[in-house]
Structures are given as C-alpha cells and as structure tokens.
Amino acid sequence: MRILVVEDDTILSDGLRAGLGLGGATVDCVATCADAEAALATSAFSAIVLDLMLPDGSGLDVLRGLRRRNDRTPVVLLTARDAVSDRIAGLDGGADDYLGKPFDLDELSARIRAVVRRASGRAAAILEHGAIRLDPGSLAVTVDGLPVAVSRREVMVLAALMERPDVLRSKAELEERLYGWQEEVESNAVEVHVHNLRAKIGKHAIETVRGLGYRMRAPA
Numbered sequence: 001m002r003i004l005v006v007e008d009d010t011i012l013s014d015g016l017r018a019g020l021g022l023g024g025a026t027v028d029c030v031a032t033c034a035d036a037e038a039a040l041a042t043s044a045f046s047a048i049v050l051d052l053m054l055p056d057g058s059g060l061d062v063l064r065g066l067r068r069r070n071d072r073t074p075v076v077l078l079t080a081r082d083a084v085s086d087r088i089a090g091l092d093g094g095a096d097d098y099l100g101k102p103f104d105l106d107e108l109s110a111r112i113r114a115v116v117r118r119a120s121g122r123a124a125a126i127l128e129h130g131a132i133r134l135d136p137g138s139l140a141v142t143v144d145g146l147p148v149a150v151s152r153r154e155v156m157v158l159a160a161l162m163e164r165p166d167v168l169r170s171k172a173e174l175e176e177r178l179y180g181w182q183e184e185v186e187s188n189a190v191e192v193h194v195h196n197l198r199a200k201i202g203k204h205a206i207e208t209v210r211g212l213g214y215r216m217r218a219p220a
Contacts, residue, residue, distance in 0.1 A: 001046035001116060001159075002026045002177050006036045006062065007078065008055050016049065019105045020112075024139045024155055028180045033057040040066065040073075044176060047074045047112050047119075050095075052086055060086075060093055067094035074115035076108070113137060120163055127162040130219030132201055134162055141201070148200050153178055157193045161206065165216035168209055190214075 003020055007013040008031040017027040028043070030036050033056050040048075040062075048066075052059040063075055077090040077098040087098050096115040099108055113136050117125065127134040131144045139155045141148045150158065160169055160177050171190045178193075179185045186192075194206055194214060207217040 001112070001156075002028070002044070002180075003047050003049060003112065004036070004039055004043075004045045005029045005049045006033075006054065006059060007031065007049070007051045008053075009051075015105075016108075020109060023109050024136070024152055024159075025112075026156070026178060026180050026183075031055065033059070033062050036062045037065065040071070043181075044173075045073055046177075047076065047116050049076050049078060049108070049112070051078045052083075052090065060089060063090065063093050063095060072119060074112075074119045076111055076115060078103070110137070122163075127159060129162050129165050129216050130205075132158075132162070132205065134158055143201050150197070150200060151193075153189075154193050154197050154200075157190070158197055158201070161214060161216050166218075168213040168215050170213040173213070 001024070003025050005013050005016050005027055007016065007029065013029040013031070017029055020027045028039065030039055031054070033054050050059045050062060059077065066073065066075070074096045075094065077087070077095045079086050079090070079098055079100055090098055096118070097111050099111060113125070125137065127136065133142045134155070136159060139152070141150050141155065141158065156178055157174055160174055174190045175185050178189065198206055204217055207215050209215065
C-alpha cells in the first residue's frame, strides 16, 4: 500500500512513516491542508491517515474536498479521544474510520488494512490466487501451504497484483506503489522484483503483457 499521512506533529509522522513502512507500506507525509491537496492532485494513494487539527485549517476540509471530487480513497481520521463531535462530523463527512490519540500502531495498521480491503470489495483478509496465499498483516507468503521467503518490496508487488488478479498493473503504477517521493526509483526495479517473484512462486504465476504491464496468470 501507498499511504498519505497528513499530520503536523513531526515526531508522530516520522514514527508513522517508520512503523507503517515496517508493515510493508510506502508512506508519504505532509503537514498542512495545502500540501495534502497538492499531494492528492498528483499521486494516487491506497489510504489516507488524516489529522483534524492542522496549521492552515481542518482536516475535515480536506476530507470534504476529496469526497466532492468523488475520490473514494479510504480515510482514517486521527482525533482527540474526547472529541466526539469531531468524530461524528468526520464519519458523516465521508471518513471510513477513526482512531483517538494516543493510539497503538498495530491497531492503526489493522484499521488501514480493513478500510483498504472494504474499498477494494474484498471480504477476506487473506489474498489468495490458486495455490498462492498472502497475508497482508504478517506479510507472509505461502505456495501450496509452504512458506516462501520474499522481500518487503516483492510482497508489495505481489499484493498489488493479487488484489485484482485479472487487472493489468502498469510499470508506472507499481513504481508508485513501491516508492515514496524521496526515494530514488531504479529504472529496472519492477522487472527485477517480478523476476524474483517468479523464481519463488512459480515462473508462470505472473503474466507480462508487453507494453502494458503485469497481472496474475489464471490458475491452471
């Protein structure tokens, strides 16, 4: 997943970048409503973690603008524990979930996975395609029930493909899922990850459609 964190507390946002990153996400952080709007205008995200109290306005304004544009990106609000009215306003304004500060990172990660899963129309937490099974929570991959050792970025590529296995994912789309703004993208990174995945989960598991992208091959 690629996640946008909108939070002006740099200690908290740096912690979220590190913690969510360890869980397999690519995390970009901004601190203002204006920067959030700019980020959303130029990049696609799997989910948004949105604080309500920002230096140049309310996160609710960002949320309402998002929904007015019919952008369905899942949003998890961060609120003060006693701000019941803010939570109600946020949910009525189009937020998918909320979490009161202070919060547990594992709980936030689970809530993000849940809203992303609902947004994609999946009921099951585990991604399955034929004999391949991926647990987004633990980043564990198995083939025919046997564990397969994969890197964080390999898991991210595989998850992107397995979320909608019949949909082509372009190289540019996969790169956007894999790398944040401040990370350098190597020209052949996606090809290397796909090559490594084929060696681990089956050489015919991922199909290349020349000039268009990649998708999971239908199980035999």
